Amino acid sequence: MAPAPILTLSDIMLTFGGKPLFDGVELTVHAGERICLVGRNGSGKSTLLKVMAGLVEPDAGGRFVQPGKAVAYMAQDPDFSGFETLFDYATAGLDPADYYRVEIAMEGIRLDPSIRCEAASGGERRRAAIAQILASEADLLLLDEPTNHLDIEAIAWLEGHLAQTRKAFVLISHDRTFLRALTRTTLWVDRGIVRRQNRGFEGFEEWRDKVFEDEDMQRHKLKRLIKAEARWAVEGISGRRKRNMGRVRRLQEMRAEKAAEIKQVGSAAMAFEGGPKSGRLVVEARDISKAYDKPIVQDFSLRIMRGDRVALVGPNGTGKTTLLKILTGELAPDSGSIKLGTNLSLAVFDQNREALNPGQSLWEALTEDPALGVSGKNDQVMVRGKPRHVVGYLKDFLFSEAQARAPIRSLSGGEKARLLLARIMAQESNLLILDEPTNDLDVETLDLLQELIDDYDGTVLLVSHDRDFLDRVANTTIAMEGNGQAIVYAGGWSDYRSQRGAVDEAIPSKAKKKPAPQPATLAQKSTLSFKQEHRLKELPALIEKLEAEIARLEELLADPGLFAADPAKFQKASNALAARHGMLQNAEGEWMELEELSAGQSQLPKG
Numbered sequence: 001m002a003p004a005p006i007l008t009l010s011d012i013m014l015t016f017g018g019k020p021l022f023d024g025v026e027l028t029v030h031a032g033e034r035i036c037l038v039g040r041n042g043s044g045k046s047t048l049l050k051v052m053a054g055l056v057e058p059d060a061g062g063r064f065v066q067p068g069k070a071v072a073y074m075a076q077d078p079d080f081s082g083f084e085t086l087f088d089y090a091t092a093g094l095d096p097a098d099y100y101r102v103e104i105a106m107e108g109i110r111l112d113p114s115i116r117c118e119a120a121s122g123g124e125r126r127r128a129a130i131a132q133i134l135a136s137e138a139d140l141l142l143l144d145e146p147t148n149h150l151d152i153e154a155i156a157w158l159e160g161h162l163a164q165t166r167k168a169f170v171l172i173s174h175d176r177t178f179l180r181a182l183t184r185t186t187l188w189v190d191r192g193i194v195r196r197q198n199r200g201f202e203g204f205e206e207w208r209d210k211v212f213e214d215e216d217m218q219r220h221k222l223k224r225l226i227k228a229e230a231r232w233a234v235e236g237i238s239g240r241r242k243r244n245m246g247r248v249r250r251l252q253e254m255r256a257e258k259a260a261e262i263k264q265v266g267s268a269a270m271a272f273e274g275g276p277k278s279g280r281l282v283v284e285a286r287d288i289s290k291a292y293d294k295p296i297v298q299d300f301s302l303r304i305m306r307g308d309r310v311a312l313v314g315p316n317g318t319g320k321t322t323l324l325k326i327l328t329g330e331l332a333p334d335s336g337s338i339k340l341g342t343n344l345s346l347a348v349f350d351q352n353r354e355a356l357n358p359g360q361s362l363w364e365a366l367t368e369d370p371a372l373g374v375s376g377k378n379d380q381v382m383v384r385g386k387p388r389h390v391v392g393y394l395k396d397f398l399f400s401e402a403q404a405r406a407p408i409r410s411l412s413g414g415e416k417a418r419l420l421l422a423r424i425m426a427q428e429s430n431l432l433i434l435d436e437p438t439n440d441l442d443v444e445t446l447d448l449l450q451e452l453i454d455d456y457d458g459t460v461l462l463v464s465h466d467r468d469f470l471d472r473v474a475n476t477t478i479a480m481e482g483n484g485q486a487i488v489y490a491g492g493w494s495d496y497r498s499q500r501g502a503v504d505e506a507i508p509s510k511a512k513k514k515p516a517p518q519p520a521t522l523a524q525k526s527t528l529s530f531k532q533e534h535r536l537k538e539l540p541a542l543i544e545k546l547e548a549e550i551a552r553l554e555e556l557l558a559d560p561g562l563f564a565a566d567p568a569k570f571q572k573a574s575n576a577l578a579a580r581h582g583m584l585q586n587a588e589g590e591w592m593e594l595e596e597l598s599a600g601q602s603q604l605p606k607g
Helices: 045-053 085-092 096-108 123-136 152-164 176-182 201-239 245-259 320-327 362-367 391-394 413-425 443-455 469-473 493-500 529-555 568-604
Strands: 009-013 020-029 034-039 060-065 071-074 140-144 168-172 184-189 193-197 280-292 297-305 309-313 335-340 346-349 378-383 386-389 431-435 461-462 474-481 485-490
Touching: 009 045, 020 045, 020 085, 020 335, 034 045, 034 176, 034 201, 045 071, 045 140, 045 168, 045 346, 060 184, 085 096, 085 123, 096 123, 123 140, 152 176, 152 184, 152 378, 168 176, 168 184, 168 493, 176 201, 176 469, 280 320, 297 320, 297 335, 297 461, 297 485, 309 320, 309 469, 309 493, 320 461, 320 474, 346 413, 362 378, 362 391, 362 413, 378 391, 386 391, 391 413, 413 443, 443 469, 469 493, 474 493, 485 493, 493 529
Parallel strands: 034 168, 034 184, 071 140, 140 168, 309 461, 309 474, 346 431, 431 461
Antiparallel strands: 009 020, 009 060, 184 193, 280 297, 280 335, 378 386, 474 485
């Protein structure tokens, strides 16, 4: 007999002033389940998580927690008011004898417990909230966007911790890599319905597309039936005196069914419009250095050309945003020089959403901006040189007419991100500055944003901790490694990792040299860490990919006329081939080391 679930929701219905947000939701969570909760921004994911936590009372239906079981909840924006330090917040409600669990979690996530709450950054507050929920003895953890504001190093630690826990958890996250690694079940909130699939996030997009495809097919069949029955209703009368009332009722029922159809939520009609072309050189940094209480960057040089997609990665506090401001001329370096190209027109996405006034309405945020508002008209916004009615433009970004006059503070994190994108996309630009653009965005909007960046004619500089997004977008990665070290790598996150050859550390210090491999005895061999096991599984596919790329490049270079026809292309392909050979050698060496460790582990005596 299967054990009773930890949490059960029965026939849940919840309404906020209009049509139900949810209706008839049935949901169970059993011990050890690893669930991702996905859906469009505004679909009600966070609200459903609060219902599961018992923080929101549904209009109908019931919530039941198995006696003796506990549920813990981590909010997207935790409230730190009333607490002096982050340690005070994280230990609230705990017996002092259990404080050690918070200390262990804070040590693992690299958080100073003495930081005062009012001085803490968004990332530090998020780490404190994570330490609090991980230190709880709850049987079920409910985590709303736990990776927001975390650097990749902290995300990797949290990923490893959750992979090893025996507790059940439900995650809301935009981080595809995080969800793929951890989840085994998917809950999809879609137009008031909560669908369940007993597969992790890896299978979500295929499942979603199949549901939409089936709906489109059913909708098409219904339209054809209505058309056929309507024709009979008109033409069939001429052949008989009385109508077949059964068929008339069927036609009425089909029309009612069509009227009751819930439309699929469309994609935001977003577009980056490139302005006049910038010069070929966009930014040239020569031997720049910057320090505050510690070095941010030292003797750093870089040339950014038109069309480049440059990503800055690294732990929080290493100076990514500072370097971004130096490269765009907002901040002067202590030494060295910055040369900006000609005819630059910037559009900036700010991670702190400082361009948004929480007290303003969405309408005011667009029409009262001098750069966007149409002079003398408070109902129009200038969109890439053409006036648009503000409500129509907001609808392009999936906002309803009712939301146009709502205060910005009432928006979800994802809706605020969409509003900020609406503001910068109204401008013509040739240099996009995107500082943590992926926070709070749903999967579909992330896909669209990636496509827009791919098609953008200008240059893109971005800071992100979303590994999947970096792989999709960046062609150059600047790794901020601390102590003033900033190193440039070709490609996105996975390319950087391959070139760096890191296994155990997310972003190690350049100054820290790896010891030369020594022959190991059985007694010296140790258990593979979670990240090493994951890397060992990942490497064969990477090696196969590199071998395929090398084969294509060698085939290209085998053309005897290539050099004469296009010497620049020949040189680029030659450089790429050399780089891929180096990456392949590193990957094969890394695989051999891990395979030896794994083999040694299996030979260790048990007990």
